[in-house]
Amino acid sequence: MSLSKLVIHQFRNINSTTLTFKNKINLIVGPNGSGKTSLLEAIYFLGLGRSFRSHLTSRIVQHDHKEFTLFSEINQQGLVTPIGLQKSKNGDSTLKINGAISKKLANLTHYLPLQLITPESSTLLSGSPKNRRAFLDWGVFYHDPLFYHNWARIKRLLKQRNAALKQCKTYNELQIWDNELCLLSDKISDQRQSYFELLLPLIKSTLNDFLPDFDISCQFFCGWDKTNKPLADYLQDNFPRDNQLGYTTAGPQKADIRFKIEGFPVADVLSRGQLKLFVYALQLAQGLFLNSIDKKQCIFLIDDFSSELDQTKQQILAKHIAASDAQLFISVIDPDNIDKLFSQQHSVFHVEHGQITEQLETNR
Ligand SMILES: Nc1ncnc2c1ncn2[C@@H]1O[C@H](COP(=O)(O)OP(=O)(O)OP(=O)(O)O)[C@@H](O)[C@H]1O
Ligand SMILES: [Mg+2]
Structure with a gap:
């Protein structure tokens, strides 16, 4: 193209x-x-x-x-x-x-x-997880044709759930949203995870060329700790807090990619120029992936x-x-x-x- x-x-x-x-x-x-x-x-x-x-x-x-x-x-x-x-x-x-x-x-x-890189792009690393989710979802969107549908549906579901959260008194009133929400959340997380795993070798090799002096760990976080308990349990157990806050605190809307150097977030360790190079490496990796795997x-x-x-x-x-x-x-x-x-x-x-x-x- x-x-x-x-x-x-x-x-x-x-x-x-x-x-x-x-x-x-x-x-x-x-x-x-x-x-x-x-x-x-x-x-x-x-x-x-x-x-x-x-x-x-x-x-x-x-x-x-x-x-x-x-x-x-x-x-x-x-x-x-x-x-x-x-x-x-x-x-x-x-x-x-x-x-x-x-x-x-x-x-x-x-x-x-399109991949856009501007002097402000280092917010991909220093800013909120929202930026990194957007980065990841861009790639999943082009790689996996089924992703957009799930993503759009879950966005709508969460909006409805959050609106209901503010009004209901018991968790039972929320359950009508949660069956579909959990099903879709698992799907979206799997789609993100498998894309991330495919992209990771390209990210690592580009980072190795750009920032060879650093040992950087990259980890995908799906938005809740799957090893601890299923999302359905989080939604139920978090109800009192979510009810007070008025939004859902666990789920794919909290997903992130965590980049660390010796246990610290890269934004706390690297200089501005190095962060910029890091962002270049990530975006180039996505471009290369799209080109080599998806032929786009x-x-x-x-x-x-x-x-x-x-x-x-x-x-x-x-x-x-x-x-x-x-x-x-x-x-x-x-x-x-x-x-x-x-x-x-x-x-x-x-x-x-x-x-x-x-x-x-x-x-x-
Ligand atoms: N709606 C508009 N109508 C007309 N001119 C505008 C409008 N919005 C911005 N400008 C002007 O457009 C000019 C070009 O802005 P732009 O940001 O593209 O410059 P640039 O070449 O990227 O500069 P820099 O090297 O400083 O980044 C600026 O002088 C700006 O004031
Ligand atoms: Mg300019």
Whole structure:
């Protein structure tokens, strides 16, 4: 899968642009405030139907305009899928996939598997388990076609259970939710666990290249201690506490991946640059997995590639991401250094005041 064409209208400071991508590696260069992240954000929007910077469309639509429009062509083994998306400040959106109106923005996720890496990505390790669950579920979603259905159903069930929790006086009143909840929780946990076990060797080998000085342990936690008792018992025994809190404290909604060095969470041990490398390793492993096992290609959006990384680390990273065979969109401020790091055939797009121009190789 690759993005072969992108058209942007009235998106942030990008007024109107049409870009074609011939090479796997696409470098986006330009000074602060020129529109590099906005370009990545537009691609992300086409992949997920939302932004990674704001959930308010009014912030994203260009000032003094009513709506933004994005159009792309996705190439999958020679088969081109056109996708068009228009979103207005008043909340209306129109999505067209292959010429047909599509009601759900979530349908976009089937076309462009994206991995985004930004300077804030280290929150994957330093932030709450929610971030790590999202990381894991991204991979399970693309790997296991049955996962999404279970995941969506359990989300709804938990919402209903939590609403009921606040009102009921005894556990018996809750039991109607719990039979299905336990069944689905076991399924989801198994799906996550088996995906994690398949991914783990790739995570370990990438981490070994990026952070060879550390002995890192990686463990999947399903959301309750299975070795102690089944989830049904947790749900019943936790009732007094859950009832007071108003939410369910055990279950797959509490799953996590625990990364530790000598027993301590990695976020407490590693520097910011090292944490960034760690996140790169995790996301590259997912991309490689998708490519080698599932024969799907993911697209990497890397914002501010060189921030917090020294020259040697940038070289190791550039070597790995170039070898990943994925399509890459990499933003940087300083073009000189990055051009040398990516010696393979690549395209360079120069961004200035929201205008994007491709630089021909002869002019570099
Ligand atoms: N809705 C909008 N309409 C018009 N311009 C906007 C809108 N939202 C943000 N901008 C402007 O778009 C410009 C580009 O922002 P962007 O974050 O893409 O820059 P950048 O090239 O990534 O900069 P940096 O190198 O500092 O990260 C900024 O000057 C910002 O003020
Ligand atoms: Mg930026």
